[in-house]
Amino acid sequence: MSSEPVAVVGIGQTHHAAARRDVSLAGLVREAAARALEDAALDWSDIEAVVIGKAPDFFEGVMMPELYLADALGAAGKPVLRVHTAGSVGGSTALVAANLVAARVHTTVLTLAFEKQSESNAMWALSLPVPFQQPLLAGAGGFFAPHIRAYIRRTGAPEGIGTLVAHKDRRNALKNPYAHLHEHGLTLEKVRSSPMLWDPVRYSETCPSSDGACAMVLTGRAGAARAPHPPAWLHGGAMRSEPTLFAGKDFVSPRAGRDCAADVYRQAGITDPRREIDVAEMYVPFSWYEPMWLENLGFAAEGEGWKLTESGATALDGDLPVNPSGGVLSTNPIGASGMLRFAEAALQVRGRAGEHQVPGARRALGHAYGGGAQFFSMWLVGAAPPTT
Amino acid sequence: MTPRDVAVVAFARSGHHEPADGLSEAEMLLPVLHDALDQAGLAPGEADFTCSGSSDYLAGRPFSFTLALDGVGAWPPIAESHVEMDGAWALYEAWVKILTGQAGTALVYAHGKPSSGDLRDVLTRQLDPYYLAPLWPDPACLAALQTRALLDAGLIDEAALLTDEAAPVPSADGHPSGTPHAPGARAATDGAAAVVLAAGATARRMCTRPAWIRGIDHRIESHALGLRDLTDSPSTRLAAERAGAFDAPVDTAELHTADAAQEAVLRRALRLDGTVTVNPSGGTPATDPVMAAGLIRLGEAAARIHRGASDRALAHATSGPCLQQNLVAVLEGEPAGHPGAEPEGART
Structure with a gap:
């Protein structure tokens, strides 16, 4: 018995900022959910189940916050599932929600992810105390910078590649009204001369800390037929995990990815992702991860990812735009960052991405990763329903 | 209604009441995972899907679940997910995954190590962060509210409550292990549990009497205690209805409760009369490891079916203050003499 095709019929996100002091956690998630419902022209009563995700509870200091958020999510009397797969959680959450529709357990599901970093200190929440981690490995950048250096050494990439990515993504964000960072007047030189944080990652090449949420309404064939706007159809979705540390682990291009x-x-x-995929929203929290993921995801041969970036192919007007929304480098409510990638991919194939729309996008990839580059979740969405 | 028949084919849990001093989560999990996988005849990493439930707050560090993955054998990489919930909800996610047809087998596990901190303080962090958590009401305080509401409504009587709470609670090996405590104040222990799910013919191959999941559903209620009738559990009743629990009588019920008052609420919501054997596993749900306790209820109900001691069992798991969120599963064994060799997909 084949599973139900899954359609994204509603997408909403908050305006992201370093501190959304105007809203509580409940207000933040409700803002995103209300926009997704409005996009789908549905009401809270049309939602059968809620699947919510976020990164570690320590970020806000609320244990299992979905319990407290049940009221804000209109979930009383409904099933609520809470996913946590580290940084990939936003993507994983959407896939768990999609499975509820695919398995015909529910017909219409709200999925949502959030982080309110201003009510937390992610830098130190991510710096585990000894003996779990060596001291002075401050923040995620301290963990990932050595792997970027390994990539540069392995491929012989010139040092300016990261600068190009950061400049491109931050310029793209100027076309996205929801993005956290809107750096008018940003130049390559400004990125290049920003302070070094974790060699080779400079201040302007690292993601911000954001407050924000993202929500999507997922439904089946009948729901899609009733939707007021074109849906995005799920053509493929998967999750893969591998251990954090082990002999032989390839941090530069993890096998799980x-x-x-x-x-x-x-x-x-898809047999040739470079030709068959029109746009990709990848989880790039540090600039250099764009060329690294281009290789890991099969858009470029091993060692060639940086050439794709350098050629301008990944720019908004290139033939494989990457992160037209501005990406994680411009907006990073950690738990929601993965879902924003999935949602932005869906917006592109629905033709509803606004100023950062890639003309004629038919197939888009949403990508998220987390933990020690060990948890991956991805989906491929299309403008046309799946044929199988 | 389900397009595929899915069963619990194996269940394992760590020993009762042993603090896991000096053990990491992965070390605590490893023997339990191997026990469950061995029962099902699966090698580590061989299940099509793996899903776990745990809470970072017990370990006191973010991403604690990532280290548990070391005990799973996630190499080559595996299709895997995690819920920040009791393992019963991890089982639900895995069940849905199997229903989609993307997986035929799943390993589900959960672990909790409350001895790492003060659980009574830790659980207050679960409450509304703006209005309730700053008051630090611990589980005993909230249990007292619920118990008082039940006493006032005349749904339980004080004498029975005292008897129940003060009586030594027999553990699975028959030795008394409980000590008298105020409601909701019994100390949880460290531990882990694991279950293997399989579909159709695979389940029959792995287990002589699979515990077929005839339905699972879960529902949440408002978080605000003042908006809820603490003497009732409408979410449990609705979940039970949706899981088909009232379609036919059950002979066994495994209930995840913190105290006698909650058991009274659940017995009423689930319409359990004197004919139903409640918590025959001898487990003490209140002292089972946090985050694994609900999965243990499901596992114990399944194991009873595996052994032939039950034909139709209800298993319940809860989360949140005063039974805020509830999951109900209905498990069935086939009658003796059942051909048991139908091809996968023949049953609908």
Whole structure:
């Protein structure tokens, strides 16, 4: 018995900022959810179940906050699932919600992810005390910078590649009214001369800390037929995990990422991602991760990702735009960052991305990763319903 | 209604009441995972899908669940997910995954190590962060509210409550292990649990008498205690209805409760009369490891079906203050003499 095709019929996100002092946690999630419902022309009563995700509860200091958020999410009397798969959680949450529709357990599901970093200190929440981690490994950048250096050494990439990515993504964010950072007048030189945080990652090449939420309404064939705007159809989705540390782990191009992409492409019938995918929203929290993921996801051969970035192919007017929304480098409510990638990919194939729309986008990839580059979740969405 | 038949084919849990001093979560989990996988005849990493439930707040560090993955054998990489919920909800996610057809087998596990901190303080962080958590009402305070509401409504009587709470609670091996405590104040222990799910013919191959999941549903209520009738559990009743619990009588019920008052609420919501054997596992849900306690109820109900001691069992899991969120599963074993060799998908 084949599963129900899954359609994204509603997408909403908050205006993201360093501190959304105007809203509580409940107000933040409700803002995103209300926009998604409005986009789908549905009411709270049309939602059968809620699947919510966020990164560690320590970020806000609320244990299992979905319990407290049940009222804000209109969930009383409904099922609520709470997903936590580290940084990939926004993507994983959407996939868990999609499965409820695919399995025909529910017909219409609200999925939502959030983070309110201003009520927390993610830098130190991510700096584990000894003996779990060596001291002075401050923040995620301290963990990932050595892997970026390994990439540069392995591929011989010139040092300016990260600067290009940061400049591109921050310029793209100027076209996205919801993005956290709107750096008018940003130049390559300004990125290049910003302070060094974790060699080779400079201040302007790292993601901000944001307050924000993202929500989507997922439904099946009948729901899609009733939707007022074109849906995005799920053509493939997968999650893969591998341990944090082990002998032989390739931090530069983790096998879990490659396997996850291969699974998604197989489901979607993609054999040449570079030609068949029109736009990608990838989880790039540090500039250099764009060329690294281009290789890991099969858009470029091993060692060639930086050349794709350098050629301008990943710019908004290139032939493979990457992160037209401005990406994680411009907006980073950690738990929601993955869902924003998934949602922005869906917006592109729905033709509803506004000023950062890639003309004629038919197939888009949403990508998220987390933990020690060990948790991956991805989906491929299309403007046309799946044929199988 | 389900397009595929899915069963619990294996269940394992760590020993009762042993603080896991000096053990990491992965070390606590490893023997339990191996026990469950061995029962199902699966090698580590061989299940099509893996899903777990735990809470960072017990370990006192973010991403604690990522280290538990070391005990799973996630190499080559595996299709895996995690809920920041009791493992019963991890089982639900895995069940849905199997229903989609994307997986035929799933490993589900959960672990909790409350000895790492003061659980009574930790659980207050679960409450509304703006209006309730600053008052630090611990589980005993909230349990007292619920118990008082039940006493006032005449739904329980004080004498029975005292008897129940003060009586030594027999553990699975028959030794008394409980000590008298105020409602909701019994100390939870460290531990882990694991379950293997499988669909159709695979389940029959792995287990002589699979515990077929005839339905699972879960529902949440408002977080605000003042908006709820603490003497009732409408979410449990609705979940039970949706899971088909009232379609036919059950012979067994495994209930995840913190105290006698909650058991009284659940017995009423689930319409359990004297004919139903409640918590025959001898477990003491109140002292089972936090985050694994609900999965243990499901596992114990399944194990009873595996052994032939039950034909139709209800399993319940809860989360949040005063039974805020509830999951109900209905499990069935096939009658003796059932051909048991139908091809997968033949049953609908």
